[in-house]
Amino acid sequence: MRVLISIDMEGIAGVVDAEDVTPGTVEYERHRLQMTDEASAAVRGVLAASPGAAVLVTEAHGPFRNLVHDRLDRRAELVRGKPKPEGMMAGVADGVDSVVFLGYHAKAGSARSVLAHTVNSRVIADVRCDGRSLGELGLNTALAAHHGAVPVLVTGDDSVAREAAEVAPGMHALVVKRSLGSRAAAVLHPSEVCDRIEAAVPAALADRDRVRPLQFVGPVTLEVDVLQPGMAERALLVPGMELVADRTLTYRAECFPAAYGLVQLVAALGAL
């Protein structure tokens, strides 16, 4: 068995503010330790369920260089740095059976949700595939499904747990904090969260066959709303990209992975 753990930061235990996830701050240094410990807890959970499984941990936040490597469970392989193919899901195309999402957050525009955003909070207001609004969890779930990998578990606040039920019915969700707003939550103790993750992973893997992830087959109509019209201008240099409203780009992608890549491209170009 091959398991991919994609780890973001906004949904890590105790994180409630942008400062907590921004490199260079004292708070970030504390929370990256917890992020590493949550990854290790998930690795232990995978190997308890399936000794001998190959576990790949893929960094999925900011610079993609957040985990403190010498603190991570040594049985996992770590993918870090950016840009990398498949971004937050690097490695998913290499025969992965199941995917665990740790530290995830709800999509841009979600109310009463800790640090909700989609890919880049300074550029993107919404992403739609064939008219369906998707955040990072939805996009990554659909990319996993495209490659035959089953998303089994997500951890984060209660708002991302609700999103999980929409994009992948049957996927388990572990709520590590109760969201009270965009920058406030009632949070569980960090050690308690690690214990719960370690227990949640085997349970989620056991229910793998019940998950019905969102999947896009064939060409996909991608729409991306940016925050300011100027943020769309560079993306319009891509042949086939069109502007259909002041802040809405659209592109007819040949397949879902192409649409996925273009979301990353629009975010990167819009931030320049």
Ligand SMILES: [Zn+2]
């Ligand atoms: Zn994220």
